[in-house]
Amino acid sequence: MITLEQVRALDAADPLRACRERFALPEGLVYLDGNSLGALPRAAVERQRQVVEREWGRDLIRSWNSHDWIGAPQRVGAKIAPLIGAKPHEVIVADSVSVNLFKLITAAAALSPKRPLLLSEPGNFHTDLHVASGATELVPNLRLETVERGRIEEALGPDTNLLLLTHVHYKTGERFDMARVTARAKDSGALTLWDLSHSVGAVPLQLNRDGAELAVGCGYKYLNGGPGAPAFLYVAEHLQERLMPVLRGWMGHAAPFAFTDEYVPAPGIARFLAGTPPMLSLLALESGVESFEGVDMETAWAKSTALFDLFAALVEQRCAGHGLDCVSPRDPGARGSHISYRHPHAFEICQALIEAEVIGDFRAPDVVRFGLTPLYLGYEDIWTAIDRLVDILESGRWREPRFAVRGKVT
Ligand SMILES: Cc1ncc(COP(=O)(O)O)c(C=O)c1O
Numbered sequence: 248m249i250t251l252e253q254v255r256a257l258d259a260a261d262p263l264r265a266c267r268e269r270f271a272l273p274e275g276l277v278y279l280d281g282n283s284l285g286a287l288p289r290a291a292v293e294r295q296r297q298v299v300e301r302e303w304g305r306d307l308i309r310s311w312n313s314h315d316w317i318g319a320p321q322r323v324g325a326k327i328a329p330l331i332g333a334k335p336h337e338v339i340v341a342d343s344v345s346v347n348l349f350k351l352i353t354a355a356a357a358l359s360p361k362r363p364l365l366l367s368e369p370g371n372f373h374t375d376l377h378v379a380s381g382a383t384e385l386v387p388n389l390r391l392e393t394v395e396r397g398r399i400e401e402a403l404g405p406d407t408n409l410l411l412l413t414h415v416h417y418k419t420g421e422r423f424d425m426a427r428v429t430a431r432a433k434d435s436g437a438l439t440l441w442d443l444s445h446s447v448g449a450v451p452l453q454l455n456r457d458g459a460e461l462a463v464g465c466g467y468k469y470l471n472g473g474p475g476a477p478a479f480l481y482v483a484e485h486l487q488e489r490l491m492p493v494l495r496g497w498m499g500h501a502a503p504f505a506f507t508d509e510y511v512p513a514p515g516i517a518r519f520l521a522g523t524p525p526m527l528s529l530l531a532l533e534s535g536v537e538s539f540e541g542v543d544m545e546t547a548w549a550k551s552t553a554l555f556d557l558f559a560a561l562v563e564q565r566c567a568g569h570g571l572d573c574v575s576p577r578d579p580g581a582r583g584s585h586i587s588y589r590h591p592h593a594f595e596i597c598q599a600l601i602e603a604e605v606i607g608d609f610r611a612p613d614v615v616r617f618g619l620t621p622l623y624l625g626y627e628d629i630w631t632a633i634d635r636l637v638d639i640l641e642s643g644r645w646r647e648p649r650f651a652v653r654g655k656v657t
Pocket residue numbers: 342343344345346372374375413417442444445465478
C-alpha cells in the first residue's frame with residue numbers, strides 16, 4: 248500500500264523539485280497535458296514583454312541585426328541539439344512538424360528515385376500519414392505503405408526508400424528502439440525519418456550515437472514553447488549537402504538579400520528554412536528550451552519513470568474494478584513520458600477530471616492520456632490526481648450528461 252507520507256518523501260528527495268518554480272501554473276490544478284501543450288515558463292513572460300516593447304516597438308526592423316532575430320532559427324536549434332544528442336549545426340527551428348515532414352520526405356525521397364516505398368505504420372500520428380500521402384502525389388513513383396509496428400523490420404527491403412516513424416507513439420506511449428530500427432533500415436539501403444514530437448524533452452535522445460539521419464520534433468509540448476510554437480528539424484551532417492529542398496523559400500537561399508531569380512540553397516541545414524520565422528513564437532520557444540537549463544535528461548527521465556510507476560501503482564491500488572486498462576508499456580525502455588488508459592467512457596471520465604482540475608486528454612476512440620512532465624510535476628500531484636479520479640469513478644459522476652458534450656478540440 249502506497250501512502251501519502253511515502254509520496255511526500257519522494258517529493259522531498261526529488262532533485263528536480265526546484266524546477267517547478269520556473270513555470271507559472273495555476274494553484275490547485277494538476278496539469279497532466281504537458282505532452283500536448285507545455286506549461287508557461289515564467290521567464291517567457293518577461294522575455295516576451297521585452298521583445299514586444301523594446302525589440303519590436305522601439306528597435307523595429309533593426310532588430311533583425313541588432314537582436315540577431317535573423318540568427319534565431321539556428322541559435323534555438325543549437326539549444327535543442329544537446330537535448331537530442333545532435334551537433335548544434337544539425338538542428339534548426341522552422342514552421343510546424345507537418346511542414347517539416349513535407350520538406351524532409353520530399354527532399355529525402357529524391358535521393359533514391361528507383362526505390363518507390365515510403366514505409367510507415369498504421370495509427371501513426373495522422374498528420375504524418377497525411378503529409379506522406381501528399382508527398383507521394385508529388386514525388387514520381389513514390390507510394391505509401393503502412394505495416395504494423397511488429398512487422399516493420401521484415402517489411403524493409405530493396406524497394407524501401409524512406410521509413411517514417413514516430414519515436415514515441417502519441418496515444419499509447421510505445422517507443423521504438425531508434426538505434427536498432429535505424430540500423431535495420433540502413434542495412435536495406437533506406438533512410439529513416441523520426442518524428443520526435445512526443446520524445447524531445449521527455450526521453451533521453453542520442454540521435455548521433457543511434458545513427459539517426461533525419462528527424463522532426465514539436466516545440467509546444469515538452470519543450471514548453473507555447474501554443475503553436477515552431478517545430479524543429481534535424482539532418483545529420485553527412486546528409487545536409489545532398490538534400491535539395493522542394494519547398495524553396497528565400498530564407499533557405501544562400502543569399503536571401505541578393506534577391507536573385509536563381510535558387511541556390513544555403514549551405515548546411517539553413518536550406519530547410521522557408522519563409523520569415525515568427526519571431527514572437529520563436530523567442531517564446533527559446534524561453535521554453537531554456538527552462539531545461541542545468542537539467543540532465545537522464546535525471547528527468549528517472550523522474551518520469553518514477554512518476555509513471557507511481558501513477559500505475561495507484562490506479563491498480565485504488566481504481567481496480569472500474570475498467571481502466573493501461574495501454575502504455577510497463578518497460579521504461581519501451582515507452583515515453585505519458586501513461587494512457589483505455590476505457591469505454593474515456594471521454595466522459597476525462598471531462599469530469601478536467602472539471603475537477605486534473606487536466607489530461609482524450610484520444611479517440613477510447614483512450615484517456617496523462618502527460619508526465621518531470622520539470623513541473625511533483626509526486627503529490629499524481630496522488631492528488633488519483634484521489635480525484637477515484638472520487639469520479641466511485642461516485643459515477645462522469646455519467647452526468649454535461650460530460651458527454653464534445654468541443655472541437657479534445
Ligand atoms: C507525433 C506528432 N507529430 C506531429 C504533430 C503535429 O505537429 P504540428 O502541429 O506542428 O504540425 C503532433 C501533434 O500535434 C504529434 O503528436
